[in-house]
Amino acid sequence: MIQELDPRMSRRKDLLDIESLTRDELLFLLDTAKPFKELFTRSVKKVPALRGKTVLNLFFEPSTRTRASFEIAAKRLSADVTNLSIAQSSVVKGESILDTIETMQSMKVDYMVVRHGSSGVPAFVAKHTPAAVINAGDGHHAHPTQALLDAFTMQEAVGDLRGRKVLIVGDVLHSRVCRSVSTAAHKLGMEVGVFAPATLIPSGRPDYMKVFTDFRAALAWQPDFVYLLRLQLERQAAHFFPSLREYHNIFGLTRERFQVCRDQGIYIMHPGPVNRGVELVDEVLTYPRCLINQQVENGIAARMAVLYWLQPATTVLPMEEDAIA
Amino acid sequence: MSSRVLFKGGRIASAEQSSLAELDVLVNAEGRIEALQSAITPADDMEVIDCQDKVLLPGLFDMHVHLREPGREDEETIESGARAAIQGGFTGIVAMPNTTPPIDSGGMVRFVHTLAREQSPIPIFTAGCITQGRAGKQLAEIADMHQQGAVMITDDGDPVADPYLFRRALEYARHFDLVVACHCEVPELSRGGAMNEGARSYQLGIPGIPACSEEISIARDLRLALDTGTRIHIQHVSTARGMELVRRFKEDGAQVTCEVTPHHLLFSEEDIRDYDTHLKMNPPLRTPQDAEALLEGLKSGLIDALATDHAPHTEFEKNLDFAHAPFGITGLETALVSLYDRLIKPGQLGWDLIVQRFADTPRRLVGQERVSIAEGAQANLVVFDPEGQTHFSREGMQSKSMNTPWLDQALSGAVVGVVLGPNRLMDRITA
Numbered sequence: 001m002i003q004e005l006d007p008r009m010s011r012r013k014d015l016l017d018i019e020s021l022t023r024d025e026l027l028f029l030l031d032t033a034k035p036f037k038e039l040f041t042r043s044v045k046k047v048p049a050l051r052g053k054t055v056l057n058l059f060f061e062p063s064t065r066t067r068a069s070f071e072i073a074a075k076r077l078s079a080d081v082t083n084l085s086i087a088q089s090s091v092v093k094g095e096s097i098l099d100t101i102e103t104m105q106s107m108k109v110d111y112m113v114v115r116h117g118s119s120g121v122p123a124f125v126a127k128h129t130p131a132a133v134i135n136a137g138d139g140h141h142a143h144p145t146q147a148l149l150d151a152f153t154m155q156e157a158v159g160d161l162r163g164r165k166v167l168i169v170g171d172v173l174h175s176r177v178c179r180s181v182s183t184a185a186h187k188l189g190m191e192v193g194v195f196a197p198a199t200l201i202p203s204g205r206p207d208y209m210k211v212f213t214d215f216r217a218a219l220a221w222q223p224d225f226v227y228l229l230r231l232q233l234e235r236q237a238a239h240f241f242p243s244l245r246e247y248h249n250i251f252g253l254t255r256e257r258f259q260v261c262r263d264q265g266i267y268i269m270h271p272g273p274v275n276r277g278v279e280l281v282d283e284v285l286t287y288p289r290c291l292i293n294q295q296v297e298n299g300i301a302a303r304m305a306v307l308y309w310l311q312p313a314t315t316v317l318p319m320e321e322d323a324i325a
Numbered sequence: 326m327s328s329r330v331l332f333k334g335g336r337i338a339s340a341e342q343s344s345l346a347e348l349d350v351l352v353n354a355e356g357r358i359e360a361l362q363s364a365i366t367p368a369d370d371m372e373v374i375d376c377q378d379k380v381l382l383p384g385l386f387d388m389h390v391h392l393r394e395p396g397r398e399d400e401e402t403i404e405s406g407a408r409a410a411i412q413g414g415f416t417g418i419v420a421m422p423n424t425t426p427p428i429d430s431g432g433m434v435r436f437v438h439t440l441a442r443e444q445s446p447i448p449i450f451t452a453g454c455i456t457q458g459r460a461g462k463q464l465a466e467i468a469d470m471h472q473q474g475a476v477m478i479t480d481d482g483d484p485v486a487d488p489y490l491f492r493r494a495l496e497y498a499r500h501f502d503l504v505v506a507c508h509c510e511v512p513e514l515s516r517g518g519a520m521n522e523g524a525r526s527y528q529l530g531i532p533g534i535p536a537c538s539e540e541i542s543i544a545r546d547l548r549l550a551l552d553t554g555t556r557i558h559i560q561h562v563s564t565a566r567g568m569e570l571v572r573r574f575k576e577d578g579a580q581v582t583c584e585v586t587p588h589h590l591l592f593s594e595e596d597i598r599d600y601d602t603h604l605k606m607n608p609p610l611r612t613p614q615d616a617e618a619l620l621e622g623l624k625s626g627l628i629d630a631l632a633t634d635h636a637p638h639t640e641f642e643k644n645l646d647f648a649h650a651p652f653g654i655t656g657l658e659t660a661l662v663s664l665y666d667r668l669i670k671p672g673q674l675g676w677d678l679i680v681q682r683f684a685d686t687p688r689r690l691v692g693q694e695r696v697s698i699a700e701g702a703q704a705n706l707v708v709f710d711p712e713g714q715t716h717f718s719r720e721g722m723q724s725k726s727m728n729t730p731w732l733d734q735a736l737s738g739a740v741v742g743v744v745l746g747p748n749r750l751m752d753r754i755t756a
Contacts (some may be wrong), residue, residue: 019528096644118646119530120600127599139648141530176530203535204527 011311014126014133017142018183026151026187029305033152036308037301039076049308050079056109057083058100058125059136060116065272065296066136070113070145073303079111097121101128110312114138119176132310134303140174146271147180149302150227151188153295157267158224162189167218169251170229170279171240172209173200177271178229182209193221197251199240215251219260226261228253228270228279244278253280258287267291328354328370330749335376335708337361337698338383338676340685345380345676352704356746361700374742374754378712383680383696384416384447384705384745387657388687389481389506389560389584389632392449394440396425401637401725403437407445408723409635409657411750414707414740418657419691420451422459423482429454431469438474446750450476450691452506455494461485464494471501476691479506481560484542486512488549495555504556504582504690507546509567510608514538519648521609525594531647536564536615539608543567547574550581558690559583561634563608565618572627582629582690585619587660591667592616592730600647603730606636607652620673623682630690631683633660637726655724659731661707662715665738670711704744708754713739 009028018026039045055074057067067083074081086100104112105128112131114122119139126133137143154161166185172178172194182192186208194201195212205211212218219226231247241247248254253261253268258281261268268280268290276282284290330352336345351360351371367373387410393401401409403420410418420437422428428437428451441449453470457463459480467478478498484507485491498505515538520526522533543559547570550557562568562583571583588606593613597604604610622628636653643650661679668674685695696705716735719727741753 096641097646098644116646118648120647123600124646139530140532179527179530202527203522204524204533206524206527 011309013311013313015144015306015310016123016126016133016135018144018147018180018187019142021187023187026148026184029148029302029309030152030155032305032308033148033298033301036076036304037298040297040301046076046078048078050074050077053079053110054108055079055081055111055113055307056104056107056131057081057113058104058115059083059085060121061137063115063136066115069296069299070134070136070303073300074111074307076300077304077307079307082109097124098128101125105129105131108314110314111307111310130313132312134306134310137176139176141176141179143176143180145299145303145306146177147184148306149295149299150181150269150271151184152298152302153269153291154225154267156294156298157291161185163191164225165191165193165221165223166225166227167193167195167212167221167223168227168229169195169253170231171200171235172196172205172229173202174232174235175229181227182206193218193223195251197241200235215257219257219264219266222264223266225267225269226253228268230271230273231275231278233275248278252278253284255281255283258284262287265289269295272296329359329372331365331367331371331373332376332381332708333365333367333373335379335381337381338680339697340677340680343675343677350381350698350706352744354747356704356748358698358700358702358704361698376708376754378710379741379754380676380709380711381698382676382707382709383684383698384707384743385414385661385683386417386687386693387415387633387635387660388419388630388691390418390420390635390657391423391637391653392420393424393637395436399725400639403440403449404444405723405725406635406657407441407447407449409655410447411743412723412740413658414661414709414743415447415657416696416705416707416743416745417448417450417688417693419476420449421479421481422452422454423480427454427459428452428470428475429457429459429465431466431473434470434473434475446748447745450474452477452479452481454478455480455485455505456490459483461487461490464490464497467494467497467503468501471503476693477504477506477558479508479560481506481508483512484508484510488545491546492549492553495549495553495557499553499555502556504558506558506560507543508560509539509542509546511538511542514541519605519609520597521594521611523594523612525597529597529600534607534609536566536611539564540567540570543570547571547579547581550574551577551579554580556580556582561586561589561608561632562619562628563589563611563615565615568619568622568627575627582686584630584632585623585628586632586634587656587664588654588730590616590620590623591663601730602643602645602647602650603654603728603732605647605650605652606634606654620668624674624678629682630686631660632687633657637724638728639726640728643728653728655726655729658722658724659717659729661709661740662736662738663731665709665711666736670737703746705746706744707740708742708744710739710741711737713741715739
């Protein structure tokens with residue numbers, strides 16, 4: 001039922017960002033996620049692909065949703081899962097990340113799912129461990145499994161993504177979700193527009209990002225998807241915008257703008273959790289083309305595809321491999 | 326026992342000539358250059374050192390070094406810093422005062438100089454702080470530090486943020502004809518940043534430090550220098566626009582000089598790929614166009630001096646993630662060799678420029694006598710082997726810290742001898 005890995009599609013040890021994936025690899029992962037999702041409708045939702053393997057969720061930043069999604073994905077592949085949450089401050093003070101990795105390595109885990117508040121930490125971990133490393137979000141840098149589940153969700157909605165348009169609204173500057181989603185969309189042949197206050201538009205953004213300064217003009221561009229980014233409320237204190245009220249009025253999906261989306265049949269997405277009344281008005285959540293719940297469900301399938309595809313560099317005796325097969 | 330030493334067959338670099346002069350150097354027992362001639366005939370009382378194919382240049386002088394003593398002796402000490410300096414071909418350095426506690430009083434200046442005299446074979450000078458505790462609130466006792474031998478004042482590591490206080494500091498320093506070295510940065514604009522703000526910082530998701538943070542601060546300091554007539558020295562200029570500001574104010578008559586580091590010439594933000602913290606420093610590596618412009622400025626003389634901003638940090642600290650790892654890389658041991666490998670050997674920079682910018686000018690700026698390879702002068706020279714190779718290994722380096730992007734790399738060229746007076750501080754030629 002689960003397709004064999006395409007022998008032409010060589011496996012990687014780590015998934016650190018979308019940037020380093022080829023278009024073929026992206027498409028392959030999206031294809032691989034499909035049969036995993038079909039599995040969820042069965043009474044037994046498990047396959048034995050990762051039986052005997054250990055997955056460690058190493059979270060230096062608090063997260064419940066992403067961690068649960070990875071945990072369920074790993075368990076549905078029959079892996080053993082351990083969750084470890086480490087307060088970031090303690091790492092900066094005493095124990096270095098290298099010390100932590102070495103400790104984890106002694107436990108002989110096969111996969112490490114790493115989330116950290118600082119960009120580059122999963123890459124650093126990957127360099128120092130034979131385990132396959134999946135970046136579950138690092139600083140402002142990348143959140144590749146989020147981009148995969150989003151691309152998967154978009155594909156489910158409209159099919160082939162080539163020539164489709166996504167408008168990303170919100171904190172482009174600080175968002176790892178935006179970096180990964182926009183890169184994936186671009187690689188999959190989509191047009192990418194962004195709309196945000198100029199304070200939150202990064203200067204070094206890629207050329208393909210079309211920047212809008214007016215929500216009306218952005219919607220007139222006829223996007224297929226409006227992707228709302230979660231606003232970190234502390235940005236207000238750093239003067240990126242004066243108040244939540246004003247942010248919502250100018251940059252939020254207000255009732256009027258939502259009406260335009262509805263009329264145009266635009267799909268609405270959000271990585272969650274939603275700040276109601278800031279990024280969007282409540283009505284959006286019951287709109288049939290609001291894909292937020294599908295995104296969550298697809299997250300498990302996409303993460304299963306990634307776990308299934310990656311190949312840890314941990315050594316196994318050939319005999320053991322046979323025993324599993 | 327031979328009393329004189331003959332360096333035979335080498336080529337002499339000088340500030341005046343772009344070509345090297347094939348001359349032998351005879352150093353007497355007192356460490357003075359007795360003769361500088363072609364083909365000196367060896368005598369019985371001479372030890373002959375074969376310098377065939379070697380370049381002899383005046384000992385280099387680094388006016389921007391962090392020695393970390395007192396306070397962070399795990400990173401560097403005066404003693405280990407001196408060894409690193411000699412290894413790299415420096416026969417004089419200026420220590421920055423941002424130690425713990427900072428060098429902000431006559432007593433602290435005396436402490437550094439005393440330790441240096443006891444533990445360093447080369448002269449080590451220190452800069453004093455502009456403000457007490459480098460806190461930017463109250464002037465430090467600048468005259469007292471000056472009397473104890475501080476050669477410049479600076480709050481390096483930070484700017485003096487308060488423009489009123491900085492103006493008073495400049496006026497006060499002018500009274501003693503002290504040069505004020507400026508670390509230019511607007512902290513509010515840099516805060517939280519870890520690398521140059523631009524395309525690469527976007528890709529890596531690292532908060533950026535905009536070029537304007539440095540340039541605004543340079544402009545402010547230049548403007549105040551113009552008013553006060555004080556000699557100021559802009560440290561580690563990293564952007565083309567910052568350098569252009571210096572040009573304009575030089576033309577307007579401000580008493581301003583500036584320096585560039587080897588790393589700002591040889592690297593750019595584009596080299597930061599795998600979050601390598603050995604490429605994290607402040608000011609950050611800027612664009613390739615900036616690096617190119619800085620090299621042109623160095624050649625034209627707009628940039629007066631080379632300086633390393635040698636900033637040792639422990640491996641533990643540099644193994645933190647990019648955002649949290651401290652700024653700074655070491656430079657004493659790698660500066661000359663890396664400049665040779667990347668710029669001198671390919672013909673981009675001449676030896677005369679190295680002597681001017683890395684020996685003559687920095688000494689002049691801190692009131693030290695010029696060093697040259699000339700008859701009657703005290704021997705103060707470096708023997709450099711262009712055919713040699715330097716492998717920057719943990720075992721080979723003298724600094725207590727290894728935070729350099731050149732770690733584990735092999736580059737063309739090697740410092741094989743350092744002579745100061747009657748002492749051979751390093752000798753890899755006869756050894």
